[in-house]
Amino acid sequence: MLEVQSAEITLRTVRDHVRWAASRFTEAGLVFGHGTENALDEAAALVSHSLHLPAQIPDLYWDARITDGEQRLILERVSRRIETRLPLPYITGEAWFAGLPFHVDRRVLIPRSPIAELIETGFSPWLDAVAVDRVLEIGTGSGCIAAACALAFPEAAVLATDVSTDALALAEHNLARHGLTGQVQLLQSDVFDAVPADARFDLIVSNPPYVDAEDMAALPPEYRHEPRRALAAGDDGLVVVHRILAGAAAHLSENGILVCEVGNSEWALAEAYPQVPFLWLDFERGGHGVFLLTAEQLGTI
Template sequence: MNLDQASLLDELETIRDFVRFAMSAFHEQRLYFGHGTDNAWDEAVQLVLNAVHLPWDARPEVLDARLTRSEKRRVLEYLRQRVADRKPLPYITGEAWFMGLAFSVDERVIIPRSPIAQLIEQDFEPWLRPGPVHRVLDLCTGSGCIGIATALTFVEAEVDLVDISPDAVEVARTNVARYELTDRVHAIESDLFAALDPSQPYDLIVSNPPYVDASDLAGMPDEYRHEPALALGSGQDGLDVTRQILRKAGRYLADDGLLVVEVGNSEVHLMEQYPELPLVWVELEAGGNGVFVITAQDLRAHADSI
């Protein structure tokens, strides 16, 4: 598609013009929408509004506002990155949304999109035992969105955000500071549980680990190539990391604790491998799949078979 700036700077005037042009570009180039939006209109509106420093929910009247020449150049640069480079929009804007909360993101972390948000909104009921939540672990935290959202839900809880990637830990710390939670939310570099102390167990462990199997990884749209491979693929069946979590989590959970893990399409592989393990698969009313919960007691009771 021709993104020649000289002619477009003269021919396009309003936000509406650029939104329409962006939509045409998205359709022509067959872009994939899976990082915050699911259609060309929403993606185009967000791209243009972000480029001119307007909120995503700006009043509709703003669509007819004319842009300055410098604003036009910035919109076209955003559009070039999205269309020519296939870069996901949150990496262009530096921000993604999760549970109505804004998180700083870049290509050091995957873009937040976990359906675990639905469980956080329900306080993990009815699976989490009643009573106060004192300690939470967000394993494979990435940007820290799941752990931070959980900390804002359980306002008295201490929350550890753990990731093997030092780059991800740095991004998570940025988001912890953004929400002024440094007094009780801590980002830790660790290969799963390696740097953690089992004598200080967690009431809740939540994890969105790498879970894409080799076949799905090979066929993913170009947009996903911008995300860190370490955070996506997990062996031939997508379960290399999840198996480790299942084997070790029981040691780090309180006696009445709960483990929550997202495995996406690798759900089928997991059920085939552990038919006796009493995993409870959550029905996600707002969409998504592959999230299971299991209690600490059930993990320990089946430790020999994991």
């Protein structure tokens, strides 16, 4: 177990614990990317969650003293993060997406898609929010994209699919948490297999498995704790995306759009479909490899 006896003697304030945890994370060579990008932000996230404080710790609290019980929890979590290399959201049981908290565990991928930015703007200028009646999410996992879309389009019916019954059980919990079980329907489906043939949607959105074989082989330990089936997608990372592209046109309304994340497989996709005018989207908060296609453009595939 991580040596913490000296820490118990010298650490007193919120600031002390964040600084100490950040140093230990850096010393241990941890890898980030599940909601934070560096050791200091990870340490702050761990301490704030442990103390039931806001994600952004207010200045008022930085020099507040921590109780013995709070310290034990923080040190235990720091030790677990280092020794197991579990991503922090699996330790705290919570991740944030589009400004919303979601319960997460090892049944699902930890939410981190840049698609959150698009949802926050209602997919403007490509969609008129008040005209969106039906939304389909493929591969819902924790339900975070479906839930955020439901709140962005409060008059729309949302269908969220996943091949994993374990993931759907967790998504159901998260939808109930946000009062969305009446607006979002969950369906076990492998891509479009169980989606009604005559169903049409104004938006199809997906963050499917897209990690290619080379990147899978190089994944750091933190990412290997996530469900392999939610990451791995064959040699080129496009096994699932090919199926989405093949079926999307038949399920989009006349003015509908497909938004899909493919990450580092962006170049492989562009090479596989040189005739398709993928619109690759930019993000203010970082992220890449998300494309948009209209129903008309998909009809050319």
